[in-house]
Amino acid sequence: xxxxxxxxxxxxxxxxxxxxxxxxxxxxxxxxxxxxxxxxxxxxxxxxxxxxxxxxxxxxxxxxxxxxxxxxxxxxxxxxxxxxxxxxxxxxxxxxxxxxxxxxxxxxxxxxxx
Amino acid sequence: xxxxxxxxxxxxxxxxxxxxxxxxxxxxxxxxxxxxxxxxxxxxxxxxxxxxxxxxxxxxxxxxxxxxxxxxxxxxxxxxxxxxxxxxxxxxxxxxxxxxxxxxxxxxxxxxxxxx
Numbered sequence: 415x416x417x418x419x420x421x422x423x424x425x426x427x428x429x430x431x432x433x434x435x436x437x438x439x440x441x442x443x444x445x446x447x448x449x450x451x452x453x454x455x456x457x458x459x460x461x462x463x464x465x466x467x468x469x470x471x472x473x474x475x476x477x478x479x480x481x482x483x484x485x486x487x488x489x490x491x492x493x494x495x496x497x498x499x500x501x502x503x504x505x506x507x508x509x510x511x512x513x514x515x516x517x518x519x520x521x522x523x524x525x526x527x528x
Numbered sequence: 529x530x531x532x533x534x535x536x537x538x539x540x541x542x543x544x545x546x547x548x549x550x551x552x553x554x555x556x557x558x559x560x561x562x563x564x565x566x567x568x569x570x571x572x573x574x575x576x577x578x579x580x581x582x583x584x585x586x587x588x589x590x591x592x593x594x595x596x597x598x599x600x601x602x603x604x605x606x607x608x609x610x611x612x613x614x615x616x617x618x619x620x621x622x623x624x625x626x627x628x629x630x631x632x633x634x635x636x637x638x639x640x641x642x643x644x
Contacts, residue, residue, distance in 0.1 A: 469628075514561050518575075521571050521572040
């Protein structure tokens, strides 16, 4: 049973460029959340997608956008990259429902902006 | 707004010994979830243990147990019989049960070193 799959694993971009990160959730999970983890910090919530809609957003600028597809996979897009966007981007999936049994995380995409 | 604090940036433990990692949080809510996640060098965050705030009983998962003190807003993780594979970053996380709130709030982490 495949867990959460993220691609690519590493990425180097130039300031001002745009980037798309991809995530396939664990089988049976329909909810996808994205987190940004700066070096030496805990993950920070970007947004969560459920039923193809963004249902909660963290304190991130509009340069960060996302999408969820009918098969529950998700993309995170970041426009006009800044040096400060360099971080590990984590995707986490979970099943829908009232109870929270915790996320299943992917191994992340390491984004470096130069 | 809720906050999560992990005041120990780094801890060390001898193999086979017991270690306790601290976590405190601030909230005005009465019902919420608390989690401990482990992040090894592979970067993948792995769920270690979860606690529902309305449950008085402390959660346990094999060698991992928590000491949940709701009034003190404390949620420490005890690792018994430490193994080399336990070496990792450990993050404490909080999640509100307020309708429309789904995000986890993470602490800054504690790096655990296990000495052979």
